[in-house]
Amino acid sequence: MAFFSLSQAFNSILAAFLLILSLRALVLFWVSPLQAYRKLQRGGFRGPSPRFPLGNIEEMTKKKEDVSSFDSTHNTIISHDIHSTVFPYFARWQKSHGKVFIYWLGTEPFLYIADPEFLKKMSTGVQGKSWGKPTVFRDDRQPMFGNGLVMVEGDEWVRHRHVITPAFSPANLKAMVDLMMEPATKMLDGWMAMINTGNPEIDVEREIIETAGEIIAKTSFGLGNQKGRKVFKKLREMQITLFNSNRYVGVPFSKFMSPKQNLKAKKLGEEIDDLLLSIISARKDSMVTDSAPQKDLLGLLMEESRLDGRKGKSLTTRELVDECKTFFFGGHETTALALTWTLLLLALHPEWQEQLREEIHEVIPDKTIDFTKLPGLKKMGRVMNEALRLYSPAPNAHRQAREDIKVDDLVIPDGTNMWIDVVAIHHDRDLWGEDVNEFRPERFTDDIYGGCKHKMGFLPFGFGGRMCVGRNLSAMEYKVVLTLILTRFSFSLSPTYRHSPSHLLSLRPQHGLPLVFRPL
Numbered sequence: 001m002a003f004f005s006l007s008q009a010f011n012s013i014l015a016a017f018l019l020i021l022s023l024r025a026l027v028l029f030w031v032s033p034l035q036a037y038r039k040l041q042r043g044g045f046r047g048p049s050p051r052f053p054l055g056n057i058e059e060m061t062k063k064k065e066d067v068s069s070f071d072s073t074h075n076t077i078i079s080h081d082i083h084s085t086v087f088p089y090f091a092r093w094q095k096s097h098g099k100v101f102i103y104w105l106g107t108e109p110f111l112y113i114a115d116p117e118f119l120k121k122m123s124t125g126v127q128g129k130s131w132g133k134p135t136v137f138r139d140d141r142q143p144m145f146g147n148g149l150v151m152v153e154g155d156e157w158v159r160h161r162h163v164i165t166p167a168f169s170p171a172n173l174k175a176m177v178d179l180m181m182e183p184a185t186k187m188l189d190g191w192m193a194m195i196n197t198g199n200p201e202i203d204v205e206r207e208i209i210e211t212a213g214e215i216i217a218k219t220s221f222g223l224g225n226q227k228g229r230k231v232f233k234k235l236r237e238m239q240i241t242l243f244n245s246n247r248y249v250g251v252p253f254s255k256f257m258s259p260k261q262n263l264k265a266k267k268l269g270e271e272i273d274d275l276l277l278s279i280i281s282a283r284k285d286s287m288v289t290d291s292a293p294q295k296d297l298l299g300l301l302m303e304e305s306r307l308d309g310r311k312g313k314s315l316t317t318r319e320l321v322d323e324c325k326t327f328f329f330g331g332h333e334t335t336a337l338a339l340t341w342t343l344l345l346l347a348l349h350p351e352w353q354e355q356l357r358e359e360i361h362e363v364i365p366d367k368t369i370d371f372t373k374l375p376g377l378k379k380m381g382r383v384m385n386e387a388l389r390l391y392s393p394a395p396n397a398h399r400q401a402r403e404d405i406k407v408d409d410l411v412i413p414d415g416t417n418m419w420i421d422v423v424a425i426h427h428d429r430d431l432w433g434e435d436v437n438e439f440r441p442e443r444f445t446d447d448i449y450g451g452c453k454h455k456m457g458f459l460p461f462g463f464g465g466r467m468c469v470g471r472n473l474s475a476m477e478y479k480v481v482l483t484l485i486l487t488r489f490s491f492s493l494s495p496t497y498r499h500s501p502s503h504l505l506s507l508r509p510q511h512g513l514p515l516v517f518r519p520l
């Protein structure tokens with residue numbers, strides 16, 4: 001009898017527990033999102049109708065048609081008018097709802113923005129520290145960025161940014177050119193070896209992403225020892241694991257749909273953290289005896305933290321670990337894709353390959369690349385801007401409102417997620433004119449906005465106080481690697497290339513980028 005009442009009591013507790021859990025889930029996934037949606041509607045916003053629990057995801061994940069098309073001689077046809085290819089659903093919804101509307105990722109409402117004037121009005125008066133990042137993305141990308149600069153908010157962001165910004169100063173970047181040369185030269189030696197064995201066709205996307213990973217690892221935390229190499233290998237493995245896991249961000253319990261990948265990413269994350277912690281601790285020990293810090297980003301941050309420590313603003317060891325991961329995940333694929341898309345554009349425009357070679361010859365006649373000469377590569381800078389405009393590696397930016405924001409007679413409520421469609425803005429005919437989809441680097445000759453009618457129409461590195469902190473480093477890497485490629489090879493598009501720019505976290509060529517190389 002006593003046993004019976006004990007099991008009855010246990011069942012009641014279990015039932016109460018399950019009820020509380022269900023109520024919490026109901027509030028979290030139904031009541032709160034609905035309240036947020038109603039608020040947005042009251043604020044004056046509209047959009048496509050969502051369906052519980054996927055929101056608008058079904059339409060967004062509909063299998064994309066392969067857009068590669070071929071001319072009569074079976075050559076792939078390439079159009080730079082890519083918005084409706086990369087984001088077909090946004091292009092469709094724009095037609096019925098305009099350039100600002102609400103859509104749903106699972107149970108999370110998002111405000112879609114493709115209007116720079118709206119963006120300007122929305123962000124005027126909001127400081128970098130007063131923006132949040134959408135909670136769903138913060139949770140999803142926790143293994144990659146932890147509490148690194150990309151994700152932190154408020155006063156914490158101010159403290160991180162304050163310590164990190166000086167590490168990217170020109171004086172500090174100067175020493176990094178040498179760190180870039182070796183991996184890039186190794187890659188090009190490999191290409192030469194392939195050509196010499198009769199294989200001149202190379203998938204440059206894969207090659208450059210790998211090399212850029214090595215460069216960012218070298219410039220972030222060093223690869224001079226076994227531990228640094230191990231971190232690099234594991235970071236790459238983690239990226240592939242996360243990439244292959246379920247991406248239904250915003251859908252309740254979607255994390256549990258790829259348990260194997262999530263467990264693997266978690267384990268890799270712990271191993272990476274342990275390795276980075278031991279690298280940092282070894283460096284701390286050597287700092288006591290050795291007065292000259294290592295000149296990679298970690299060394300610079302540790303030095304900056306040591307100096308700032310006196311003012312109580314230093315980064316903790318745990319935060320240094322997260323920043324190393326942040327630089328790797330935020331910095332290598334983006335830079336690699338800027339280079340990859342540039343090579344596509346230059347393969348289509350051999351006359352620009354020639355122009356850049358002439359410029360390199362004028363600016364660096366002795367072929368010795370050093371930091372002071374890179375700003376002289378002005379045409380190359382314009383080519384970079386034009387490539388970033390047509391094929392922005394970061395195709396969108398995110399924000400979350402931390403207060404009610406008024407834009408004319410509309411109100412964006414506190415807590416609203418925002419998705420800024422950079423691809424749409426960069427391809428907007430109203431902003432850029434009739435030649436919007438043409439490769440014309442000269443549009444950036446006397447105008448840093450590339451002739452765009454709106455000052456917030458060119459956003460490859462984001463906007464406001466949260467703009468990319470690594471943009472000078474990436475420009476430097478871009479110029480070093482492109483100079484090395486152009487002085488050793490000319491190249492054309494392989495007939496096997498299929499043009500299908502896709503949103504795979506960043507903007508990537510879905511089928512890689514095979515080019516045919518000839519040594520000069």
Ligand code: HEM
Nearest residue numbers: 149150327330331334335338394461462463466468470474
């Ligand atoms: C072509 C290369 C790159 C592109 C296109 C790019 C793009 C971006 C974009 C769009 C943002 C978000 C800005 C915003 O929300 O307004 C960002 C932020 C950031 N990027 Fe980059 N990035 C590049 C290279 C790098 C490199 C090389 C590093 C570091 C080594 C880096 C580190 C960061 C960090 C830490 C942030 C967060 C800044 C903050 O929130 O304060 N990026 N980047």
